[in-house]
Amino acid sequence: xxxxxxxxxxxxxxxxxxxxxxFPILEVFAFLYVLGTFAFAxxxxxxxxxxxSEYVAYTVTSSLLGALVFIFMILVFKNVAYGLGSDIEKGIxxxxxxxPLKRRSILSAKLLSALGVSLALFLGVQISSLYILxxxxxxxxxxxxxxxYAASLSYxxxxxxxxxxxxxxxxxxxxxxxxxxxxxxxxxxxxNLVMSISLATNSALGLQIMSLFSPNLALNLYYQFSGYPPxxxxxxxxxxxALIYIGASYAIVLSAxxxxxxxFSRRMNL
Amino acid sequence: xxxxxxxxxxxxxTVFAIGLAFFLVSLIPPTPTGDFISSxxxxxxxxxxxxxxxxxQQRLRSTFTANGxxxxxxxxxxxxxxxxxxxxxxxVPVDYSNVTYxxxxxxxxxxxxxxxxxxxxxxxxxxxxxxxxxxxxxxVSGHGPDVVSTNYECSLxxxxxxxxxxxxxxxxxxxIGIVFTLPWLSKLxxxxxxxxxxxxxxxxxxxxx
Numbered sequence: 001x002x003x004x005x006x007x008x009x010x011x012x013x014x015x016x017x018x019x020x021x022x023f024p025i026l027e028v029f030a031f032l033y034v035l036g037t038f039a040f041a042x043x044x045x046x047x048x049x050x051x052x053s054e055y056v057a058y059t060v061t062s063s064l065l066g067a068l069v070f071i072f073m074i075l076v077f078k079n080v081a082y083g084l085g086s087d088i089e090k091g092i093x094x095x096x097x098x099x100p101l102k103r104r105s106i107l108s109a110k111l112l113s114a115l116g117v118s119l120a121l122f123l124g125v126q127i128s129s130l131y132i133l134x135x136x137x138x139x140x141x142x143x144x145x146x147x148x149y150a151a152s153l154s155y156x157x158x159x160x161x162x163x164x165x166x167x168x169x170x171x172x173x174x175x176x177x178x179x180x181x182x183x184x185x186x187x188x189x190x191x192n193l194v195m196s197i198s199l200a201t202n203s204a205l206g207l208q209i210m211s212l213f214s215p216n217l218a219l220n221l222y223y224q225f226s227g228y229p230p231x232x233x234x235x236x237x238x239x240x241x242a243l244i245y246i247g248a249s250y251a252i253v254l255s256a257x258x259x260x261x262x263x264f265s266r267r268m269n270l
Numbered sequence: 271x272x273x274x275x276x277x278x279x280x281x282x283x284t285v286f287a288i289g290l291a292f293f294l295v296s297l298i299p300p301t302p303t304g305d306f307i308s309s310x311x312x313x314x315x316x317x318x319x320x321x322x323x324x325x326x327q328q329r330l331r332s333t334f335t336a337n338g339x340x341x342x343x344x345x346x347x348x349x350x351x352x353x354x355x356x357x358x359x360x361x362v363p364v365d366y367s368n369v370t371y372x373x374x375x376x377x378x379x380x381x382x383x384x385x386x387x388x389x390x391x392x393x394x395x396x397x398x399x400x401x402x403x404x405x406x407x408x409x410v411s412g413h414g415p416d417v418v419s420t421n422y423e424c425s426l427x428x429x430x431x432x433x434x435x436x437x438x439x440x441x442x443x444x445x446i447g448i449v450f451t452l453p454w455l456s457k458l459x460x461x462x463x464x465x466x467x468x469x470x471x472x473x474x475x476x477x478x479x
Contacts, residue, residue: 014273021280023280023283024283026280026283026284027284027286027287028287030284030287030288030291031290031291032291034288034292035291038295038431038436039430041327043325043326043327046325046403047322047325047403125288132431132432132435132436132439133327133431133432134325134402134403135401135402136402136403137402137403
């Protein structure tokens with residue numbers, strides 16, 4: 001892509017887009033998202049009786065997210081950990097500093113390309129494919145579908161924030177990539193362990209702490225057990241509780257990114 | 271190459287890739303997941319053979335065989351809905367299997383009929399693909415006084431996606447993708463030709479010398 005005259009922010013965004021999405025990365029991921037949506041969609045709850053339509057919308061949307069979120073994370077790891085980390089490691093980021101832009105704007109342009117475009121592609125392709133597959137679920141319960149995505153994507157975005165910090169601190173692309181993958185799986189393992197312990201000890205605290213990092217847990221418990229009498233499980237959150245946990249988890253995600261911005265703008269020596 | 275042209279071409283190649291994914295999905299053949307066989311007799315009555323819930327990833331292949339004239343239906347409701355409607359509109363207890371009441375229900379609720387046909391001493395096969403999650407009932411009604419024997423066979427097929435819908439979308443997406451990518455491809459080809467011309471011209475000149 002040739003660079004022409006334009007605002008410095010757009011110049012850096014164009015350079016980042018060109019670097020992050022070299023042909024055929026964008027095409028391969030769009031292809032995988034479409035294929036994955038159809039391959040992983042499960043309507044088993046739709047054929048069950050005594051379930052609410054919101055629960056069906058939640059389970060159908062959730063069924064798509066497991067493997068496809070990992071595919072999304074591969075793109076995020078590549079762009080944030082490897083891409084940004086390598087730019088710092090090789091000194092390419094220093095050329096961006098020659099532009100009349102503040103450091104935070106440079107990072108914004110890089111993140112808009114690395115995360116924003118990935119997220120837009122992921123959500124756009126997936127929700128459209130889901131609509132093709134089940135318009136009767138997506139159209140009337142669009143709010144539930146979006147809430148499920150919001151709850152499920154908080155954890156991957158937290159990992160993205162953490163690997164941004166790691167990439168900035170270590171200034172090593174490869175190492176940040178490895179640590180990102182370790183974070184992703186380690187938090188997943190911890191979540192399963194905490195869930196098992198909480199169920200065994202009938203304690204809500206572990207589930208509540210995990211819901212701060214992965215609010216999909218709270219939303220899942222709400223949809224799974226709503227209507228059950230109190231005491232049916234260690235913790236049955238209300239809908240408001242689930243919303244509060246989603247909000248709190250995004251506050252944590254935001255803090256991770258703000259730390260990254262602060263470090264990049266003030267502390268990072270290049 | 272201008273930036274907008276590159277952006278447009280990348281949008282085109284992405285839409286083309288999405289179209290290819292749709293096309294691939296439409297090629298995956300459906301898998302049989304269950305069979306059902308039943309039979310019944312109708313004479314100024316109606317009977318149901320199969321009822322269940324179908325999702326957009328399922329299809330119902332039904333085969334009706336009759337030794338007389340009957341009407342066959344795929345309804346997007348449960349038999350319970352039809353019985354409830356009849357009892358609501360006829361406060362006095364009635365014979366729910368009477369074809370008159372069934373016809374009244376169909377006249378009042380034409381949207382609940384997904385497919386219908388008339389068969390005369392023959393076999394007919396129909397494959398029903400729902401566009402949403404729906405309750406399904408296969409039914410047969412006979413209006414004549416003669417007793418007509420009807421056999422019904424159906425198999426449930428699981429497909430990855432509603433094939434016809436995905437096929438149309440793949441055609442649209444691939445066409446749009448090609449249209450968006452063409453200017454970029456033509457520029458790329460022209461640039462390649464120019465490079466080749468530049469590479470051959472000096473050699474020809476030196477050969478002349």
